[in-house]
Amino acid sequence: MSFSPKHITYFALLFILVGLLFCADLSMGAVAIPGEAVWQALTGSSQNSSWDYIVLAYRLPKAITALFVGMGLSVSGLLMQTLFRNPLAGPYVLGLSSGSSLGVAVVIMGAAVVPTQLSSILQAPYSIILASCVGSLVVLLAVLVAAQRLKDTMAILVVGLMFGSFSSALVAVLSYFSSAEALQKFTFWSLGSLGNLGWDSIGILGGCVALGLLLSLYTLKALNALLLGENYAKTLGIKFTQTKYILIVATAILAGSITAYVGPIAFIGLAVPHLAKLVFQTSQHQVLFIATILLGAVVLLLCDILTQLPGTSIFLPINAITSIIGAPIVIWLLVKKQRL
Amino acid sequence: MKHAFAFVLYTCCCLVLLQCQQSQTALKTGSKEAIVRYASGFSIQTGNQYSLVTVRNPWPKATQTYTYVFAKKNAVVPDSLNRFPLIRVPVKRVVATSTTHLPSLDLLGESNSLVGFPNLNYISSPNIRTRIEQGKVAELGNNQQMNTELLLNLRPDVIIGYGIDNKNTGLDLLQKSGLAVVFNGDWNEQSPLGKAEWIKFFGVLYSKEVEAEKQFNQIEKAYLATVELAKKATKKPTVLSGAMYQDQWYLPQGESWAAQFIAAAGGTYLWKDSPGSGSLALPFEAVFEKAAQADFWIGPAQFTSYQELTQSSSHYSQFKAYQQRKIATFSTKKGKTGGILYYELAPNRPDLVLQDLVKILHPELLPHYQLYFFAPLR
Numbered sequence: 001m002s003f004s005p006k007h008i009t010y011f012a013l014l015f016i017l018v019g020l021l022f023c024a025d026l027s028m029g030a031v032a033i034p035g036e037a038v039w040q041a042l043t044g045s046s047q048n049s050s051w052d053y054i055v056l057a058y059r060l061p062k063a064i065t066a067l068f069v070g071m072g073l074s075v076s077g078l079l080m081q082t083l084f085r086n087p088l089a090g091p092y093v094l095g096l097s098s099g100s101s102l103g104v105a106v107v108i109m110g111a112a113v114v115p116t117q118l119s120s121i122l123q124a125p126y127s128i129i130l131a132s133c134v135g136s137l138v139v140l141l142a143v144l145v146a147a148q149r150l151k152d153t154m155a156i157l158v159v160g161l162m163f164g165s166f167s168s169a170l171v172a173v174l175s176y177f178s179s180a181e182a183l184q185k186f187t188f189w190s191l192g193s194l195g196n197l198g199w200d201s202i203g204i205l206g207g208c209v210a211l212g213l214l215l216s217l218y219t220l221k222a223l224n225a226l227l228l229g230e231n232y233a234k235t236l237g238i239k240f241t242q243t244k245y246i247l248i249v250a251t252a253i254l255a256g257s258i259t260a261y262v263g264p265i266a267f268i269g270l271a272v273p274h275l276a277k278l279v280f281q282t283s284q285h286q287v288l289f290i291a292t293i294l295l296g297a298v299v300l301l302l303c304d305i306l307t308q309l310p311g312t313s314i315f316l317p318i319n320a321i322t323s324i325i326g327a328p329i330v331i332w333l334l335v336k337k338q339r340l
Numbered sequence: 341m342k343h344a345f346a347f348v349l350y351t352c353c354c355l356v357l358l359q360c361q362q363s364q365t366a367l368k369t370g371s372k373e374a375i376v377r378y379a380s381g382f383s384i385q386t387g388n389q390y391s392l393v394t395v396r397n398p399w400p401k402a403t404q405t406y407t408y409v410f411a412k413k414n415a416v417v418p419d420s421l422n423r424f425p426l427i428r429v430p431v432k433r434v435v436a437t438s439t440t441h442l443p444s445l446d447l448l449g450e451s452n453s454l455v456g457f458p459n460l461n462y463i464s465s466p467n468i469r470t471r472i473e474q475g476k477v478a479e480l481g482n483n484q485q486m487n488t489e490l491l492l493n494l495r496p497d498v499i500i501g502y503g504i505d506n507k508n509t510g511l512d513l514l515q516k517s518g519l520a521v522v523f524n525g526d527w528n529e530q531s532p533l534g535k536a537e538w539i540k541f542f543g544v545l546y547s548k549e550v551e552a553e554k555q556f557n558q559i560e561k562a563y564l565a566t567v568e569l570a571k572k573a574t575k576k577p578t579v580l581s582g583a584m585y586q587d588q589w590y591l592p593q594g595e596s597w598a599a600q601f602i603a604a605a606g607g608t609y610l611w612k613d614s615p616g617s618g619s620l621a622l623p624f625e626a627v628f629e630k631a632a633q634a635d636f637w638i639g640p641a642q643f644t645s646y647q648e649l650t651q652s653s654s655h656y657s658q659f660k661a662y663q664q665r666k667i668a669t670f671s672t673k674k675g676k677t678g679g680i681l682y683y684e685l686a687p688n689r690p691d692l693v694l695q696d697l698v699k700i701l702h703p704e705l706l707p708h709y710q711l712y713f714f715a716p717l718r
């Protein structure tokens with residue numbers, strides 16, 4: 001399929017915007033570092049070693065994480081909205097994030113409760129990521145099993161919310177029995193943060209996001225057909241079951257790995273696909289896929305810039321910003337267009 | 341003239357009357373203001389038969405003061421004091437809610453009065469741990485929601501509670517159930533000696549005012565001597581504190597208890613000019629720019645080894661204090677069940693905290709001293 005000239009122009013504009021915001025994200029922060037110093041740090045000709053370190057080892061990984069997270073979460077939202085044929089679907093609403101939280105809670109806070117041999121496994125470096133992925137996969141599978149029995153999509157969302165409440169309750173029970181330090185660690189994890197990843201973690205996160213995106217790329221054509229209903233897709237020769245499982249795996253990898261590394265970030269997965277649909281006025285998933293990736297990157301970079309008022313020490317959690325900034329934008333767009 | 345004379349006479353009469361009235365009240369209560377010299381959160385008026393203790397700032401921005409009447413057994417308390425909660429002293433069965441309450445019990449020789457505590461595992465005091473092992477101290481569950489039934493069953497003479505803000509629904513409920521609750525505000529006290537002075541509050545509870553005074557005077561003397569000693573230091577090394585959760589760095593504000601110790605020990609705390617007595621939350625880059633070259637790093641939160649630090653974030657290894665192995669922590673010295681000794685005992689023993697810090701910052705001043713709370717990071 002070929003893209004219309006209008007879409008290509010939009011893509012180009014968004015791409016430039018991503019570049020600009022990326023640069024802005026690098027040059028803004030609590031410490032006021034002039035633009036040329038940022039450039040010098042990037043090119044390795046800087047004189048100020050602490051600025052050098054701040055730009056290269058703190059701001060650059062943070063900006064790259066923002067890119068990955070924005071892309072991955074938005075695409076996982078798009079996939080789920082189509083799979084469930086429901087505009088409310090998203091990693092947060094369907095309980096995927098709660099599943100991840102439960103996994104991480106078991107790892108962080110459960111170490112005190114389980115026998116010692118098991119607790120040493122729980123404390124292994126990559127256990128949090130693994131637990132988070134498993135958590136989100138389990139919830140997604142459970143929602144899907146329920147989805148096969150329930151024909152009403154609203155019921156599926158209610159099931160997702162129920163799973164969310166269920167895992168939150170388990171987290172509450174776990175937190176009652178855990179030590180203050182573990183509880184603190186978990187609380188801070190649940191606030192979300194982009195700036196806590198080393199290069200090796202970014203490598204893994206990038207790999208997971210790339211894998212998830214590639215898998216979803218494979219399903220795009222089927223997604224277009226899915227919009228018209230399962231049966232219709234089947235008559236078109238789409239292997240529905242296979243597509244469905246690829247979608248589930250892709251979504252679980254995306255949402256699970258991202259939640260593991262940066263915490264449960266609300267809103268992006270739900271809102272960005274809507275933004276993409278509103279801006280691009282199409283239901284072609286080939287277009288929407290690229291649009292969602294670019295818009296996701298734009299929105300998250302913007303949010304990351306806004307967490308930090310330049311030159312001050314005020315710093316808000318990313319999770320708050322995404323919703324505070326994002327929700328009004330979506331409402332405004334919806335009211336303006338008067339449709340979903 | 342006549343008028344003027346009458347006026348003078350009248351004034352004199354008034355003064356005499358007033359004087360009489362005052363001495364009369366004093367006689368009735370036999371009370372005098374006990375000396376609380378450093379703490380700003382409470383005051384004590386002692387008498388022969390009963391004492392009045394007023395707690396002023398049990399938590400930040402407290403809207404009211406709390407006055408308690410501590411009366412000896414069978415002592416008659418005037419009706420005018422009926423509006424205040426009455427507690428008969430010396431108390432024999434006590435429920436404490438914070439580990440910071442326990443050192444006072446130990447110092448006054450009253451550890452045996454403790455009958456219940458929430459989260460027993462946090463307790464490090466060897467005396468009390470022995471009693472716990474003997475099953476003489478009841479576990480009351482979670483601090484914010486103590487098990488009401490267990491508490492009612494314990495029938496303590498007094499519950500020493502603390503609040504974090506104006507809402508203390510848990511403790512209010514206990515009070516309505518007929519249990520005596522007194523608020524202890526030691527944690528909201530900011531000066532090192534002020535925190536330690538709360539032992540006098542316990543002195544009244546156990547009718548051991550003299551003993552409490554004696555214990556406090558010893559601590560005060562040792563503390564002030566160390567302050568003098570620290571003044572002999574020629575350099576004032578720069579100090580960083582706290583650690584990151586995610587990418588936010590939490591460190592004490594300039595007027596806080598911890599910051600006052602660093603200043604008294606002859607160190608330059610890099611955030612000493614930040615207003616407030618709570619904690620600061622700063623983004624990593626702000627801390628890095630200011631403190632990358634700090635000479636010492638004292639109290640890196642829960643971390644106990646250099647390896648743990650870098651596992652948590654590779655950024656930590658970029659600090660000079662990390663590279664030169666100049667990090668001291670209080671998180672390695674723990675009680676039998678994992679409670680951190682510093683959290684329990686340090687507020688009561690500012691003398692030991694200060695000597696530790698002087699030893700860390702200026703080892704030449706205390707050559708033979710062994711660190712009590714702190715230890716070099718492993």
